[in-house]
Amino acid sequence: MKKVIILILCMLLLTACQEKGKLNNIEQSTKTSNSIVGTWYELIANDSTNRWSFSDDGSYEYVKEYRKDEKYNHRGSYVIEDNIVTMTSDDGGEYGKYRIKYTDYGIKLMYAEEAGRPIELYENKQQLLETSPNYYKTKTYYKTIADKDGYIIEDGVLIAYVGNAKKIRIPSEVKTVDAIWYGEKLKTVIFPGTMEKIDVTVIDGESNIDYVYIEEGVVEIEDHAFWDAYLLELHIPSSVTKIGKDIIGVEEGGISEETKIYVKKNSYAHQYFVKEGLEDQLIFEEPGNDLIAIIVAVIVVVLVIGVSVAIAIIVKKKRK
Numbered sequence: 508m509k510k511v512i513i514l515i516l517c518m519l520l521l522t523a524c525q526e527k528g529k530l531n532n533i534e535q536s537t538k539t540s541n542s543i544v545g546t547w548y549e550l551i552a553n554d555s556t557n558r559w560s561f562s563d564d565g566s567y568e569y570v571k572e573y574r575k576d577e578k579y580n581h582r583g584s585y586v587i588e589d590n591i592v593t594m595t596s597d598d599g600g601e602y603g604k605y606r607i608k609y610t611d612y613g614i615k616l617m618y619a620e621e622a623g624r625p626i627e628l629y630e631n632k633q634q635l636l637e638t639s640p641n642y643y644k645t646k647t648y649y650k651t652i653a654d655k656d657g658y659i660i661e662d663g664v665l666i667a668y669v670g671n672a673k674k675i676r677i678p679s680e681v682k683t684v685d686a687i688w689y690g691e692k693l694k695t696v697i698f699p700g701t702m703e704k705i706d707v708t709v710i711d712g713e714s715n716i717d718y719v720y721i722e723e724g725v726v727e728i729e730d731h732a733f734w735d736a737y738l739l740e741l742h743i744p745s746s747v748t749k750i751g752k753d754i755i756g757v758e759e760g761g762i763s764e765e766t767k768i769y770v771k772k773n774s775y776a777h778q779y780f781v782k783e784g785l786e787d788q789l790i791f792e793e794p795g796n797d798l799i800a801i802i803v804a805v806i807v808v809v810l811v812i813g814v815s816v817a818i819a820i821i822v823k824k825k826r827k
Contacts, residue, residue: 558570612635668688675693701724721747
């Protein structure tokens with residue numbers, strides 16, 4: 508019986524800690540009871556919001572948070588009479604008149620002089636976002652569940668990448684890529700040999716990716732794997748022995764003239780692209796080039812260190 512009581516107490520304590528964690532994710536309230544004063548959020552679509560701020564000194568600010576430019580942002584003053592707020596921007600133009608209705612989530616602004624859909628303003632931004640049916644498919648949501656490197660991986664499937672790196676190597680635990688590439692800076696993606704197979708449409712025209720490297724170990728590339736991706740470089744190893752239809756190309760037809768395809772001479776990939784009529788866009792990667800480059804780099808480093816040590820010895824002797 509004592510063990511049961513202890514178990515129940517532990518469960519209650521754990522629940523309390525979880526609830527506290529949820530509360531910590533909610534912004535501190537700026538709301539004044541039955542007052543428009545505070546900061547409020549309006550949902551535009553998905554995870555795009557506008558921010559409305561009303562100060563107790565009679566000033567307001569309107570910001571379109573989803574836009575990088577400030578073209579549509581404005582500030583001004585407001586007055587409230589008979590529960591109607593009238594906003595006047597700093598340039599003297601009247602921004603609008605709205606009848607105020609207070610709600611449990613924030614306030615609702617209803618057009619006072621014309622028909623129109625009410626503007627619903629939430630005090631808590633996260634609560635507002637979760638009212639959008641498409642929120643759970645957005646970059647904003649994915650960022651809340653990504654690991655420290657920006658990956659969302661579930662059961663060996665790469666769901667999305669939301670990191671800030673320019674170059675990434677997909678983690679070896681990933682066996683399948685069904686990803687949305689939200690990394691705005693991302694230009695280079697390396698597919699590890701542990702994947703064995705590159706799936707259908709792993710990269711498309713929605714990404715900013717220019718360079719794709721496939722490591723030795725991958726044996727198959729499925730249909731349309733990089734269709735409409737406008738890649739500058741695609742590197743395919745000799746381990747690939749099966750390639751599907753139209754793995755690279757653009758909607759307009761054919762393949763971008765800027766795309767270069769790197770293959771090993773006489774490899775399966777070499778023969779495949781010759782049959783596809785893309786021989787002019789092939790560049791041969793000779794086996795051992797990487798090793799030679801590493802050896803050369805090591806020799807250069809050793810020489811630099813040797814010269815530096817020699818100069819230091821000479822300078823030391825001269826001082827004596």
